[in-house]
Amino acid sequence: MSTSEIATVLAWHDALNSGDVDTLLSLSSDDIEVGGPKGAAQGLGPLREWASSAGVTLKPGKMYVHDGVVVVEQEASWASDPGTTHNVASAFRVVHDQVTSTFRHDTLEAALAATDLTDKDLV
Incomplete structure (x- = not known):
């Protein structure tokens, strides 16, 4: 387990949720892959466009980590439907303190x- 990988993913969430797109981009590799x-x-x-227009907030929950892969259980809400939340999860790959895919x-x-990843990777 790497504290650095966890810190990077948590900082990525903080930047996204606060609308700090510049910090979000600095935490991401130039060729980041983003999917959903x-x-x-x-x-x-495309990351800048998505982060600026999606209107999503992702509150991190349980985290699983192994060899640069981080899976985060998230409580998601969208500005278009602020009273509703959904439980989702995202898989991140972190290399040299940058998110290379999510x-x-x-x-x-x-x-x-x-x-x-399995329960043995839960942190």
Whole structure:
């Protein structure tokens, strides 16, 4: 387990949730891969566009970590429906204190299955 990987992912959440897109980009690699239910994209431009327009808040919960992969259970809410929250999970890959990929999954189980992480990786 790496404290650095966890700190990077938590800082990434903080930047996204506070609308600090510049910090979010600085925590992400130039060729970051971003994916979710509506598709995937690569690069800082698409990340900036998504972060500026998605209106999402992702409150981190349980975290699983192994070899640079971090899965985070999240309570998600969108500005378009502020009274509703959804439990989702995202899988991150962190290399040299930068997020190189993040993919949102509908459930924690799906994110763990996609990354081969298990309860033994819970921090």
